[in-house]
Amino acid sequence: MPPKDRYIAIMGYRSVGKSSLSIQFVEGQFVDSYDPTIENTFTKVTRVNSQEYVVTIVDTAGQDEYSIFPPQYSMDFHGYVLVYSITSQKSFEVIQIIHEKLLDSMGKAHVPVVLVGNKTDLHQERAVTTEEGRKLAERWKATFLETSAKQNESVADIFHQLLLLTEKENGNAQEKSGCFIS
Numbered sequence: 147m148p149p150k151d152r153y154i155a156i157m158g159y160r161s162v163g164k165s166s167l168s169i170q171f172v173e174g175q176f177v178d179s180y181d182p183t184i185e186n187t188f189t190k191v192t193r194v195n196s197q198e199y200v201v202t203i204v205d206t207a208g209q210d211e212y213s214i215f216p217p218q219y220s221m222d223f224h225g226y227v228l229v230y231s232i233t234s235q236k237s238f239e240v241i242q243i244i245h246e247k248l249l250d251s252m253g254k255a256h257v258p259v260v261l262v263g264n265k266t267d268l269h270q271e272r273a274v275t276t277e278e279g280r281k282l283a284e285r286w287k288a289t290f291l292e293t294s295a296k297q298n299e300s301v302a303d304i305f306h307q308l309l310l311l312t313e314k315e316n317g318n319a320q321e322k323s324g325c326f327i328s
């Protein structure tokens with residue numbers, strides 16, 4: 147089977163670990179410094195169920211409740227990783243607003259999403275319970291994972307789960323890779 151191209155956007159509030167998760171998945175390392183992202187693109191070849199994928203991850207700038215949803219992220223993506231930090235209730239509120247804006251801007255009731263509660267290594271600072279995350283994902287019909295970019299816990303699962311979701315989706319985002327404009 148030839149490799150499939152998949153375009154994924156990773157979104158969430160500032161400093162929740164979007165870049166750290168992308169870098170951990172693509173480069174296998176964790177950098178403990180904070181450098182706010184404007185936009186970064188990563189590519190990695192990965193295999194799920196004997197299918198090879200060329201995954202392009204667009205790591206977006208952190209958003210807050212007042213940000214206007216960037217229109218370029220509502221098209222040509224096969225799926226979305228929506229990240230909050232388990233140490234920040236605010237980031238959990240903001241991810242719900244981002245999800246609403248995403249659906250609005252796409253004019254769809256559902257898009258392939260993996261909801262990620264990152265920074266599980268900071269369990270003493272936990273402000274969002276696993277149950278809250280799970281319930282939100284259920285409402286969205288999304289896959290839910292808690293991760294630690296720092297400890298490389300469940301990081302590859304995010305992307306593998308999203309690739310599986312894109313296979314289930316019958317939308318016409320499927321084989322549109324040639325239309326992607328970066």
Ligand SMILES: Nc1nc2c(ncn2[C@@H]2O[C@H](COP(=O)(O)OP(=O)(O)OP(=O)(O)O)[C@@H](O)[C@H]2O)c(=O)[nH]1
Nearest residue numbers: 161162163164165166178182183208265294295296
């Ligand atoms: N302890 C811990 N710290 C993390 C984890 N993931 C990210 N961080 C730290 O959190 C800070 C922000 O991480 P980034 O990956 O830059 O976050 P971001 O969401 O890309 O931030 P923006 O570019 O502002 O949107 C950095 O200091 C990271 O080292 C994690 O799993 N555990």
